[in-house]
Amino acid sequence: MQKIREKYRNFEALQLFLEICKIPHASFSTQNLREWVINRAREFGASVQCDEAGNVQCSKGSPQLCLQGHLDMVYVGKEESSIEPRFFEREGVEYLKAHSTSLGADNGVALACMLLALRDCQNIECLFTNDEEVGMIGANHIALNLKSTSMLNCDSEEIDELVYSCAGGYDLEAQAHFERLEIPRDCAFFHISTKGFCGGHSGIEIHKNIPNAILELARLAESLRQSGALIVEFCGGEKRNSIPVYAHLTIAIPKDKLESAQALLNDFTQETFIVESAPAQTHYFQAQTLLKALLSLPNGVLRTQDSMPTLSSNLGILKQDSNKERITMRMWIMGRGNMKQDMQTQLKAQKAQLQDLGFQVEVCDCYDPWEREDSKLLQILWEIYQIHSKNPQLKSIHAGLECGILKQKYPHISFASIGPTIHHPHSVNEELDLESFVRFNAILQETLKRFQAF
Secondary structure (H helix, E strand, O other): OHHHHHHOOOOHHHHHHHHHHOOOOEOOOOHHHHHHHHHHHHHOOOEEEEOOOOOEEEEEOOOOEEEEEEOOEOOOOOOOOOOOEEEEEEOOEEEEEEOOOOOOHHHHHHHHHHHHHHHHOOOEEEEEEOOHHHOOHHHHOOOOOOOOOEEEEOOOOOOOEEEEEEOEEEEEEEEEEEEOEEOOOOEEEEEEEEOOOOOEEOOOOHHHOOOOHHHHHHHHHHHHHHOOOEEEEEEEOOOOOEEOOOEEEEEEEEHHHHHHHHHHHHOOOOOOEEEEEOOOOOEEEOOHHHHHHHHHOOOEEEEEEOOEEEEEEEEEEEEEEEOOOEEEEEEEEEEEEOOHHHHHHHHHHHHHHHHHOOOEEEEEEEEOOEOOOOOHHHHHHHHHHHHHOOOOEEEEEOOOOHHHHHHHHOOOOEEEEOOOOEEOOOOOOOEEEHHHHHHHHHHHHHHHHHOOOO
16 A cells, blocks of 8 residues: 555665565575675674574674574465565554565564664674574574673564563474375376465464364365275475465275265365365375374464463474385474473473374474573663553563573573564464554664663
8 A cells, every 4th residue: 555655665674674575585595685684784884793504693882782683584475586565554553464475574674673773873783593483593503702791582573572481392303104005996086275274373373273274184184084085195384383374185086985085075165175186196105194193193282371372282394205115204393382391291292102103203403491581681671661562561472582592502691572563474464563663663772772882
């Protein structure tokens, strides 16, 4: 909407974010954005240090405060490319959203504000971590000599929340091998794909009961299998830390089972699945064990406290590979926990359950929760929030932030986290509340003043 675009035309942070949207920067593909950030930082007089993990440290003067954000975004769309933002209004609130992809406000808005801080401040440090969305790789492998004694993470997603702790997390990769079996003659073939699923962040949105496309299709697959259908192919999901949007299934139905199977297919609405005829295939696999694993593993919110999740699990990706002898199924599961012991217990239970079903299981990553610490940074931010927020809240969130990992590596640094309001991150419905973006930038400016950055 042109009226909204004009209203924010002089808001520098937004204009810089729109530039960032033009540079593809999905996880594992951040090189172009990283070079762009480095060049801008040097233009603003900052010294720049990088490490082998792709992290970038920019500093000026004698900083007390470091701003931190991550370079990569969760790209959800048909193919990775630049983002096409559009302005719109709903119920009197002005938003920015991308056309048919995720927006990348998580964490592009932080990058824009950090660069402007580097331009305007004399005593400032900024840490741009790499590949945060795929296991916090940059934070886990950081090798930089940070100067500041306080760090403000800019990756939270609700403007009225001042975050003082976050969940830890783990990644499980499980795989199992299945014999390739010849499909009997006289079969009809169908391709079933999901549609209408919105997805979302598997941490901060896990409590919203957003349907998981893989699991919804698995329920249909199990019903079809019991009616006599043969499973040929089953894949789905986009990112390990997103609630899946897409999944597809190919089945072969013997002609004598066709009537009952088609009756099942007719029971599912067109808003959920697309059913199409498929070319003939030569092989299938016995999918009973796979479907049992998918449907029996705990998924979603597993424990709450004060109506908020403290323990969860999300099946993020399912992949299928095959050779002449066997079919290999791989799944990626991400668990989160705000309490270390609960998370470790759940990890152990999920691993044992999958192993009992014949899966090989690897723990690819595991990091502890970030626990609350009272600090000068938290005190200053809380004072500022009393001014800039109508309903300020101190909060622990059920999502992973770099703070927990960085705290272990830099124990002398105090941490806190803030951010603008971003609805439905990690999905095609991601929306940035523009007024909250303005407030976020103002809070950053006031915080920098208190830390004598100017």
